Amino acid sequence: MSILQIIRSLLTLIFAPFLTFLTSALTLIDVRWIRKSEFKAQIFPRYWGRSLCQLAAVRVIVEGMENIDPQQTYVFAGNHCSQYDIFSFQGYFPHDFRWIAKKELFRIPLFGQAMQQVGYIPIDRSHGRQALKSLDEAAKRIAAGSSVLIFPEGTRSADGILHEFKTGAVLLAIKAGVPIVPLGFNGSFEILPKGKFLPKNGTITIRIGQPIPTEHCKTGDKQELARNLHAAVENLLEERYLPD
Secondary structure, three states: OOHHHHHHHHHHHHHHHHHHHHHHHHHHHHHHHOOOOOOHHHHHHHHHHHHHHHHOOEEEEEEOHHHOOOOOOOEEEEOOOOHHHHHHHHHHOOOOOEEEEEHHHHHOOOHHHHHHHOOOEEEOOOOOHHHHHHHHHHHHHHHOOOOEEEOOOOOOOOOOOOOOOOOHHHHHHHHHOOOEEEEEEEOHHHHOOOOOOOOOOEEEEEEEOOOEOOOOOOHHHHHHHHHHHHHHHHOOOOHHHOOO
16 A cells, blocks of 8 residues: 555545544434434434545546436345445445344443434344344334335455355345345445454445345245345446455
C-alpha cells in the first residue's frame, strides 16, 4: 500500500466507531422526535455505508438493477467474504431493504436501539423453539413488505471462495412467500479479507441476478432451493471466487 492509502486506511479504522455511534444517535433522534419515519431514517445508515467506502477510496458498482422491481419485496442473498459487503450494499444499493441480524446485536446500547427503530429484524441463531419462533416472526415482517439481505454461508469466507449455503435464507423466503434474489459481491475480499483491519482501495461490483420464485415451494424444498440459489450466485461471481 502507498503512504496515502495507509493513511486513508488508518482514518477509516479510527473513524468507523465514531461514524457508527453518530449514525445511531442521528437515527434515533430522527425517528423518535423529528421526521418519525422508519423509511426516511434509512438515509443515515446509507450515508454510513458510503462514508466508510469513500474514506478507504472504495468504488462501488451495482449491476443488474433491471432484474428487480422497486415495488416488490425480496429476500436478497449473496456471498460474504468481507465487512465491505455490508458497507457497499448499505451505501449504494438503491432498493429499500432491512438487515437480518443476530439478536445479540440489538442489546448493544444505542446501536441496538437504532437498529430496532429503523426496522432491522432480529433472528435467534440458536437451536430449538425460540429459533423457530424468531424465524416465523422474521418471515411475517418480510411478508408485510420488508425486503432483507442475508448471507447464506452464515459467516465470512476466510479465503474468498464461495462455500456451501445454509438453508435459513431460502426457508425465510419460502415462509414469507417472496422471491429470493441472488447477489454476487466481487472485489470486496481483496479490499478487506476476514482477519484484516486496514482496508485497501479498489472496486466492488455487486451483481444482481434474476429473482427465484418461491410461492409454490414448501419447506421440504429448501435443500433444492438452496442448491439452485448457490448455482445462481456462482454465475454472478468472477472465477477467482469459485470453488474447484
